[in-house]
Amino acid sequence: MAWTAEENKRFEKALSKYDKDTTDRWEKIANMVGGGKTVQDVKSHYKLLLEDVERIESGNFTFPNYRFLNRGAN
Template sequence: MEPSLFYISSPPRPQPQPQPQPKHSSDWSFEENKLFENCLAEFNLDSPDLFEKIGLRIPTKTVEDIKKQYEKLVEDVKMIESGFVPLPNYQNISPNPPTNNSTRPNPKKRGIPWTKEEHQNFLAGLDKYGKGDWKSISRHCVQTKNPTQVASHAQKYFQKLEKCNSAQKYFHKLENCTSAQSSTPRSIWK
């Protein structure tokens, strides 16, 4: 006769399996929304499977949820660009921020300088996409920089161009007024 098993305590229970999170929720957490925005910046918006790709990154949302979120975002951007969204009232904020360094946990980091190749790609993107389409220039021409960095570089570039143009106009007027001194080499003015 074979020995039978007797349990002194209750028999062992199988371990409960973790329940998957619901695949459909209309509320978007901060993390989900940030991930959604990062996907939009990373993926080609003209891709036919854009929402499916995003769905792989945000498993708690259905493709339909992602499409609705995208439509809301597009509508929000249209409202902002058309001026229907009022600007916040910043009157309560002090015009002079505190200068104490202890209030700023991380000091501002300096950016990495642009290489000549990046600048040449920026100029090519500027010709192709025009002034203001920093996202396309970043995505297609200067892939090592994000749209904010491209916009900042463009701002500095156009300021420098304006400065050079105004200096040239000044020196051109100066040369016309003093034709006797027109033999002065320009290199001393640079």
């Protein structure tokens, strides 16, 4: 199931609120994210986040080359 930008925001806020020592951490995070996300959904999403961070920190991630077009601006 895809994650919306709003769900990602709530996920990040929940991670900052509930650290690894929080009782029922994943249940609380899933509840805070909402949108029908389960404990397994948030754990899987967290695993992907850690993998992304690891790739970035190891230098194995290339940031996109964004091109901003200035259309009609003076």
